[in-house]
Amino acid sequence: MQALPESDVISLEEHLLICPDCRERLQAEIEFVTAMCGAAAKIRDG
Numbered sequence: 001m002q003a004l005p006e007s008d009v010i011s012l013e014e015h016l017l018i019c020p021d022c023r024e025r026l027q028a029e030i031e032f033v034t035a036m037c038g039a040a041a042k043i044r045d046g
């Protein structure tokens with residue numbers, strides 16, 4: 001994942017506070033990444 005400049009991160013966080021739509025999308029993305037990490041760990045650990 002690409003790192004954002006700090007000002008962009010802050011404006012994104014502010015946006016997320018007022019935008020349930022983007023919060024939902026971000027949450028879905030986090031869940032997806034978490035699931036992928038879990039799957040990768042399972043594969044790695046056998």
Ligand SMILES: [Zn+2]
Binds near residue numbers: 015019021022023
């Ligand atoms: Zn939004």
